[in-house]
Amino acid sequence: MTLGRRGLLAAVLAATATPAAAAPADPLPSWRDGPARRAILDLIRRTTRPGPGFVPPEARVASFDNDGTLWVEQPMYPEVVFALDRLPAVVAADPSLAERPVVRAALAGDLAAVFAGGAPSLFELVAVTHAGMTEDAFLPLAEAWFRTWRHPRYARPQTALIYQPMIELLRLLRREGFATWIVTGGEQGYVRAVSRSLYDVPVERVVGSDLRAEFRLVEGRAEVLRRPTIAAIDEGPGKALGIARAIGRRPVLAFGNSDGDVEMLQYATSGSGARLGLLLRHDDAAREYAYDRESRIGRLARGLDLAPGAGWVVVSMRQDWRRVFAWEPAAA
Amino acid sequence: MTLGRRGLLAAVLAATATPAAAAPADPLPSWRDGPARRAILDLIRRTTRPGPGFVPPEARVASFDNDGTLWVEQPMYPEVVFALDRLPAVVAADPSLAERPVVRAALAGDLAAVFAGGAPSLFELVAVTHAGMTEDAFLPLAEAWFRTWRHPRYARPQTALIYQPMIELLRLLRREGFATWIVTGGEQGYVRAVSRSLYDVPVERVVGSDLRAEFRLVEGRAEVLRRPTIAAIDEGPGKALGIARAIGRRPVLAFGNSDGDVEMLQYATSGSGARLGLLLRHDDAAREYAYDRESRIGRLARGLDLAPGAGWVVVSMRQDWRRVFAWEPAAA
Incomplete structure (x- = not known):
């Protein structure tokens, strides 16, 4: 910003001296x-x-999409793990929550019962465990969880379980002038806690499920309080609505991995001009997981059925990716 | 993007040849x-x-804020004029709308009755006249209105009634690395239609009142349909909630002109560190309008009462601005 003319010239010379550094060969x-x-x-x-x-x-x-598209979502959506971890403290603070069936089932460790209620049950669990505090207070709480929790299979934090090929794609798109947005079924604030550090996506470019909120003056200080109710579910048709509301344009490229991403891809690829819809297929049990039509988490069935007719590209983790994680050696 | 090293150098030389052009003296x-x-x-x-x-x-x-902060809002919010202009066509297409009291009053030209219902009535009028079409179809419709309507006093289009001092401030802030957002009580799509051309603010940085929307496949094409119901009113406390949801940060600087902006200023200036809340006071009947505590449009009473204690700066249009519009000669 404060480079003089001489400094600016020097910077340009340095930047253009090795063209390979500015635009990597691959x-x-x-x-x-x-x-x-x-x-x-x-x-x-x-x-x-x-x-x-x-x-x-x-x-x-x-x-x-985030879960299963940018990071590992198996064996359980990380945000549900976070919710389950927080649940005892939340119920201790407000015992009346234990009367909700999904809360009771979760406290008893009965995940089958939690999942039997479908998406509404999961979102209810998210709502009660992500609420009851100010926007400002939630962020450090989520960040702390990300620092401590370890994935049962990889023994690494969730923040190490991001897909290196997707990081490369995000970077390439930004270098080519694209704004990269995360459109997640997850609660917006939870994903915002790590969007910059993991994906270099600023918080305002994270569109997610949304809690009801309330404005309050607390000792003269204006606060936005998170209420334990979901205002908008950013999943399925909700992703297209979230995009129209927050971005105001149809994406040129949309990338998902589950049936909850179908409408986002439809909204993107129904636009005029060049468009691309992509679905990541998890078919790599050796390096990650293999699941699609029958999975409780990240089910991909309708998307696979629609892809050929819609011209969407199905990405095979096993075939299309040399490596899944940055800390892995790349395969041939 | 495709400048060679020689072209890039030439561009840098040209850009740095006249330092005064890069940063104006004032x-x-x-x-x-x-x-x-x-x-x-x-x-x-x-x-x-x-x-x-x-x-x-x-x-x-x-x-x-937009109405009364970035452009003229008297003698009637431009968006309400737009709504009234559209109303006959909308009712012709759906006669059942005429059963709504606010629609009946508006059709009869009884604005006093429309305003008697307060903000909910105005928003209902906005909702019924901004809905019933896809997101993509609304934009050209609003753009066409902006091209044809003329302000009764100035005999100019609304797009010529933006405040030149605010345009300068928006530009200065962006040059200093600020993201400039519009947080408007107006319906988001209506303001997005002109945000880039008037203020150089991209559509995704316009946060406004929001219609309920619906995802639909129309002949295989994915569409977001606007429903005639307000989902969120971005006014008063709603502005703080809209900021938390869409921006995810407290503004460092917030600028409004009416009591509907009070919570936005509170939310901004309750943050830690340097903050600035500003209220534009319309006290310039000669060049624009003079109104505050008693006005039906853009009432400013609570804001004036709170400003001294909160440290907000009240901007006097008459004293602080050399000119109001770009097409006016500047005063001393």
């Missing part, structure tokens, strides 16, 4: 050559270079 | 020297230069 080193990688590079080329598919930078929007 | 030429201007420049200096008040660029958020 922007997606963790992606194997194949239809998925080619579709991505082709979409970026068509929308950013002069030609009929050109999209002005302001309209370059890419939207990504 | 970034706020339409503002007279005085407490308001000084408070603004002081806040920007403290938050952007090294020191105890420094705010990292990512947290530099400035939020602006």
Whole structure:
């Protein structure tokens, strides 16, 4: 910002001296050559270079689901683990919550009963454990959990379980002038706690499920209090609505992994001009997990049925990714 | 993007050849020297230069009300004029709407009756006239209205009735690394139709009142349909809630002009560190309008009462602005 003319020239010379450093030879080193990688590079080329598919930078929007698309969601959505971890303290503070059937089932460790209620039950559990405090107070609480919890299989924090190929894709898109958004079924504040540090996505570009909130003056200080009720579920059709409300444009590229992402892909790829819908298929039990049509978590059935007709690209974790995590060696 | 090294150097030389062009001597030429201007420049200096008040660029958020803060809202909120203009066509398409009392009053030209219902009546009028179409279809409709309607006093389109001092302030803030947001009681899509062309604010940085929406597949194409019901009123406490939801941070600077902006200012200035709340007082009947405590439109009473204790700066249009509109000659 305060570079003089001489300093600016020097910076330009340094930046252009080694073209390879400015634009790496391979922007997606963790992606194997194949239809998925080619579709991505082709979409970026068509929308950013002069030609009929050109999209002005302001309209370059890419939207990504989080659970199962940017990070591991098995064997249990991380946010539900967080909710279960918090539940005893929350119920101790407000014993009346234990009267809710889903809370009782969760406290008893009966996850089958929790899941039997479907998405509404999960969201109720999220609501009661993410509420009862101010917006400002929630953030450090979530951050603390991310520092302490370890994944049962990988023995690493959730923050280490982000997919390296997706990080490369986010970076490439931003370098090409795209705004990268996270459109998550998770509660917005929970994902915002880590969006910058994990994905380099600022909090205002995280659209998620939303708690009812209340404005209050607490000892003269204005606060926004989180209420234990879901105002909007950002899943399925809710993802398209969340995109229209928060982004105000159809994404040029949308990337998901489950049936809850179908409407986001439909909304993106129904737009005019070049568009790309992508679904990550978890078919890699060796490095991650293998699940789709029958899974309780991240079920992908309708999406697979619709993909061929809609022109969406199904990404195979096993075939399309040389590595899943940054800490793994890359395969050939 | 595709500049070679030689082209990039040439561009840098051209951009740095006249330093004066990069940073104008006076970034706020339409503002007279005085407490308001000084408070603004002081806040920007403290938050952007090294020191105890420094705010990292990512947290530099400035939020602006629209009606009466960025553009003229008298003698009637422009959006209500738009709603009244659209009403006959909307009722012709759906005659059952005429059964709503506020619609009947508006059709009869009885604005006193419309206003007697307070904000809910106005928002109902907005809802029925902004709905019944897709998100994509609404935008050109609003744009067309902005091209044709002329203000009764100025005989200019609403788009010419933006305040030049505020345009300068928005530009200065952005140059200093602030993200400038519009937080409006108006319906979000209506303000988004002109936010980029008037204020250089992209659609995703407009937070406003929100219609219920519905996802639908129309002949295989995914659409978001606007429903004639308000989901969230972005006014009063709703502005603080809208900011928490959409921006996820307390603004460093918040600028409003009516009692509907009080909670936005409270939310901004309750944050830690350097903060600034500003209220524009319309006291300039010669160049614009003079109204505050008793006005039906843009009433400012509670705000004036709270300002001294809260440390908010009341900006006098008459004293603090050399000019109101870009097409006016500047006064001394």
